[in-house]
Amino acid sequence: MKTAILGGGLTGVTLAHLLSKQGEDILVLEQDSHIGGLCKSITTDGFTFDIGGSHIIFSRDQEVLSFMHQVLEENRGERKRDTKIFYKNRYIKYPFENGLSELPKEDCFVCLNEFIRTLVAHEKGELKDPKNFSEWIYRTFGKGIAEAYLVPYNEKIWNYPLDQISAHWVEGRVPRPPVEDIIKAAVGVETEGYAHQAVFSYPVTGGIEALIEAIARPVSDRIRTGFTVTDIQKTGDGWEISNGTETIRADRLISTLPLQILQSCLSDLPEKVSTAISDLKYNSIVCVGIGMNGQTLPFSWMYIPEKEGTAANRISFPSNFSTEVAPDGCSSILAEITYNAGDQIDQMSDAEVVRETINALATAGILDPDQVRSALSVRHRFAYVVYDLAWQQNMKIIKEHFSSANISLVGRFSQFEYLNMDGVIRSVFDFVRSS
Ligand SMILES: Cc1cc2nc3c(=O)[nH]c(=O)nc-3n(C[C@H](O)[C@H](O)[C@H](O)COP(=O)(O)OP(=O)(O)OC[C@H]3O[C@@H](n4cnc5c(N)ncnc54)[C@H](O)[C@@H]3O)c2cc1C
Numbered sequence: 001m002k003t004a005i006l007g008g009g010l011t012g013v014t015l016a017h018l019l020s021k022q023g024e025d026i027l028v029l030e031q032d033s034h035i036g037g038l039c040k041s042i043t044t045d046g047f048t049f050d051i052g053g054s055h056i057i058f059s060r061d062q063e064v065l066s067f068m069h070q071v072l073e074e075n076r077g078e079r080k081r082d083t084k085i086f087y088k089n090r091y092i093k094y095p096f097e098n099g100l101s102e103l104p105k106e107d108c109f110v111c112l113n114e115f116i117r118t119l120v121a122h123e124k125g126e127l128k129d130p131k132n133f134s135e136w137i138y139r140t141f142g143k144g145i146a147e148a149y150l151v152p153y154n155e156k157i158w159n160y161p162l163d164q165i166s167a168h169w170v171e172g173r174v175p176r177p178p179v180e181d182i183i184k185a186a187v188g189v190e191t192e193g194y195a196h197q198a199v200f201s202y203p204v205t206g207g208i209e210a211l212i213e214a215i216a217r218p219v220s221d222r223i224r225t226g227f228t229v230t231d232i233q234k235t236g237d238g239w240e241i242s243n244g245t246e247t248i249r250a251d252r253l254i255s256t257l258p259l260q261i262l263q264s265c266l267s268d269l270p271e272k273v274s275t276a277i278s279d280l281k282y283n284s285i286v287c288v289g290i291g292m293n294g295q296t297l298p299f300s301w302m303y304i305p306e307k308e309g310t311a312a313n314r315i316s317f318p319s320n321f322s323t324e325v326a327p328d329g330c331s332s333i334l335a336e337i338t339y340n341a342g343d344q345i346d347q348m349s350d351a352e353v354v355r356e357t358i359n360a361l362a363t364a365g366i367l368d369p370d371q372v373r374s375a376l377s378v379r380h381r382f383a384y385v386v387y388d389l390a391w392q393q394n395m396k397i398i399k400e401h402f403s404s405a406n407i408s409l410v411g412r413f414s415q416f417e418y419l420n421m422d423g424v425i426r427s428v429f430d431f432v433r434s435s
Pocket of ligand 1: 006007008009010011012029030031032035036037038039052053054055056057058227228229230256257258261285336382383384410411412413419420421422424
């Protein structure tokens, strides 16, 4: 029995690795000339950038974490997180609620006071369950933290109205701190939030793509790159998968492709399913890599909630993850900007995005333009799933259809969920065990 795996990102190569270990005959079909998807890295002028956004290895899931650590072997480095939020020209400790004492005093008071007022109202049963993400933020953190950080930052990254985003996915992902920690943070007693990420791993060489390469190594002869799936037909006892010039036959089909791409390959989708897929929301990303002479800030990454200045919601400092990703005496920054078709960023050329990013970071005092010796930008159409209010209803229709059509959906944009690398590897483990 031959299994075709559509897409050679992290999900596709992990499926291939595990299924072939079980003795299955598999073939991965990837459109790009390289595997990796969002986890691709490129090296230019001696600087290695993760061009699908900055990636670090962390997880609460010990089995998945061990898998990632084991495949990397000696190429695994470890770093202590030192992350900041850029707020009113200050570098505030992350998560924001753990850095309250670093805010201007009046802002610290407003954040603490509003947090406690909200907590009291919650304890008295005066707050209704949040109907959307915006309400969840206000009712969990209070108006102070909401308006200083969480609302502007989330508006920037999602590029979608927060009151049109569902609240069902947030629990456990956006840190919800104990009140003692907030009070400690406000009076300046050191606390650590989001502790499972306080120490993270990163490949010593090769950027995050080294993880993908390591997972793919045992099955490299079963991966076909440069094969863009354009058409999928059900035959009597299997599938025919075509790129327009060549057709591959398989008994079983697993798709890790974004649902919108899978939709375009299937000519006979029921209208209800097609409408549900078309109605799903997502955003795109442009990543700007900047290679510099000399040193940069000593941080891991930094969130930038303010809308004035750079359009980037986050910048990271890859050369602080591993010294091997920049030439000696150099450092690097990777800026992430989300956007949607037709908006201002979409209409800017890549050169304009790079120029504006460098200028804005220079104005903010984060870099000196004279340091810059290399810069690039790369776009990805599918970056983040946006959980709009119709997501649950649409996904029910989609999942039911593909389950009855015998097309397995595994992966970030195939399951259409906000899955980090550990989440997609967990999905693959569960899928392989149940198949
Ligand atoms: C900005 C950003 C930062 C992130 N940071 C982290 C982090 O720090 N830690 C973490 O754990 N996770 C992080 N993630 C999440 C991580 O990138 C994803 O969980 C993971 O890469 C998803 O892998 P995938 O294989 O499911 O999807 P993709 O990587 O999207 O793979 C899909 C593959 O399908 C291919 N494809 C598409 N169309 C076709 C076609 N027609 N024919 C053939 N092939 C096709 C694509 O080329 C691609 O290779 C981040 C994500 C983003 C966007």
